[in-house]
Amino acid sequence: MLNAQLIPDTVALVTLIALLEVFRRRHPADRVRLWLIGMLWIFVECVARMFYERHAPYHRFLHVIALDSYVIAGTIFVYSAHRNAIPWTTRFVVHAVNVLPMVIIAAMYGAEYRGSMLPYYLCCAFALITGGLMATVFRSSLSSRLGTYLVFRVLIWGPTIGFLYTHEVRAAVYWLLATLFLAAGISMHQMLERSGAGKLAIVAGFTMWAFCFGTHPFVSDNGFWGPIMSRFWDLQKFIIMVGMLMVLLDEQIAHNHSLALHDDLTGLPNRRLLEDRLAQAMARAERNGSSTAVVMLDLNGFKRVNDTLGHAAGDHLLCQFVEELKKAVRTADTLARYGGDEFVVVVGDIVRGQPVDRLVEAMRRAGARDYEVQGHTFAVEAAVGAAVFPEDAGTVTELLRIADDRMYRNKPLRPVTGGISSSDLGIPIAK
Numbered sequence: 001m002l003n004a005q006l007i008p009d010t011v012a013l014v015t016l017i018a019l020l021e022v023f024r025r026r027h028p029a030d031r032v033r034l035w036l037i038g039m040l041w042i043f044v045e046c047v048a049r050m051f052y053e054r055h056a057p058y059h060r061f062l063h064v065i066a067l068d069s070y071v072i073a074g075t076i077f078v079y080s081a082h083r084n085a086i087p088w089t090t091r092f093v094v095h096a097v098n099v100l101p102m103v104i105i106a107a108m109y110g111a112e113y114r115g116s117m118l119p120y121y122l123c124c125a126f127a128l129i130t131g132g133l134m135a136t137v138f139r140s141s142l143s144s145r146l147g148t149y150l151v152f153r154v155l156i157w158g159p160t161i162g163f164l165y166t167h168e169v170r171a172a173v174y175w176l177l178a179t180l181f182l183a184a185g186i187s188m189h190q191m192l193e194r195s196g197a198g199k200l201a202i203v204a205g206f207t208m209w210a211f212c213f214g215t216h217p218f219v220s221d222n223g224f225w226g227p228i229m230s231r232f233w234d235l236q237k238f239i240i241m242v243g244m245l246m247v248l249l250d251e252q253i254a255h256n257h258s259l260a261l262h263d264d265l266t267g268l269p270n271r272r273l274l275e276d277r278l279a280q281a282m283a284r285a286e287r288n289g290s291s292t293a294v295v296m297l298d299l300n301g302f303k304r305v306n307d308t309l310g311h312a313a314g315d316h317l318l319c320q321f322v323e324e325l326k327k328a329v330r331t332a333d334t335l336a337r338y339g340g341d342e343f344v345v346v347v348g349d350i351v352r353g354q355p356v357d358r359l360v361e362a363m364r365r366a367g368a369r370d371y372e373v374q375g376h377t378f379a380v381e382a383a384v385g386a387a388v389f390p391e392d393a394g395t396v397t398e399l400l401r402i403a404d405d406r407m408y409r410n411k412p413l414r415p416v417t418g419g420i421s422s423s424d425l426g427i428p429i430a431k
Contacts, residue, residue: 006050009234013043016241023248031191034080035244041073042237064110067173068103074180075099077206081187094134094149101127102176105160109173120164120172127157152183171217178214181206196250201243208236263337265315266322274336274344278396281334281348282389291350292389295363296403297325297382299341300411305378313373314341321367321380328366343382344400353391360386383411 017039024032048065051058079095101123108119131153156179163172185206192199212232219225261273269277278294285292299321306314318341325343329335334346345363350356368381385407387399 038073038076045069067106077184081191178210182210198246205236205240269336277334291352293347294403295345296407302341324367
């Protein structure tokens with residue numbers, strides 16, 4: 001018999017899953033795909049529960065489907081939160097071994113098997129033994145997670161064995177589900193780097209879900225607490241779904257913001273971000289009594305590459321030039337694409353009054369070498385001009401204009417080959 005009271009919740013869940021699928025198509029990451037698969041298993045559980053009625057036909061089968069859907073979904077959520085630093089084969093084997101005894105125990109309970117406790121104990125023994133084997137075999141892959149992995153194994157299966165010893169099979173099953181979804185919440189907290197309402201909703205939802213599972217065997221038949229907890233039973237899945245959508249939306253906004261401030265081809269800061277970074281460096285120099293240098297570079301001979309081999313070849317050469325230039329730029333400084341084949345380096349914390357001739361020469365030599373493009377060799381170097389704050393100018397616009405003028409006065413330069421490392425810059429740093 002259909003439980004019509006669950007239809008609105010199921011329809012709402014389907015709607016949120018459809019929205020998650022829309023985000024997945026626009027945000028094709030493995031994590032989002034796994035979230036979607038996990039929620040589809042929760043949908044399977046909802047459908048099974050809609051038709052579940054104790055002592056009705058197929059009620060045992062539906063109970064097994066509902067419980068095992070929870071186990072599989074929880075495992076997928078935990079799996080999705082593990083970083084790619086761990087090989088996927090290792091993650092798959094570890095989670096498959098972990099989930100197998102849970103699936104069997106939940107299936108036996110759902111099928112109302114009570115003939116003997118031995119199969120339950122065998123599942124627990126299998127879980128503990130294989131847990132130790134996994135920790136040994138994949139010790140190098142688990143590395144820093146090894147201690148956490150072993151502690152969780154004990155926390156999961158220790159109380160489970162205790163419940164089974166007192167023949168509280170129901171409590172044992174829901175304890176397994178509670179620890180599984182708590183692990184999902186902890187894993188999501190560790191995996192989601194960006195803080196915000198979405199992350200909070202996901203972690204809170206999984207924590208609430210774990211609490212509902214843990215308390216369900218003890219309060220479901222209570223006249224006062226039972227109805228209250230039943231109201232929370234379906235709430236957490238919607239909190240998690242909304243949290244997932246918020247996380248994806250925040251990431252998309254951050255990605256769009258990054259695209260607005262970075263060059264598509266090279267990934268370097270664009271002119272807008274450059275001017276902001278330069279203004280910050282100038283303000284810092286004014287506070288510290290130091291200087292900030294702006295070095296502008298323009299590639300000589302770049303037009304010849306575009307005219308000979310086309311713009312795709314020119315783009316390839318630009319990317320090679322940027323990689324060489326990065327080697328000569330300190331992490332604290334800013335390398336930006338100013339436009340076309342022009343680049344700007346902002347170098348801060350220079351001793352005030354110190355000449356920057358060595359810096360200019362270092363930047364000129366940084367990308368000067370022969371570049372291989374589509375089987376052709378091109379000797380490319382850059383014309384360089386520099387301006388210093390506050391010695392040359394006091395505004396961003398004036399600094400860039402002066403550096404640009406000096407750069408064009410230096411065209412063309414004699415051909416120089418060879419790369420340079422950041423250790424050769426010889427920049428006197430202000431103390």
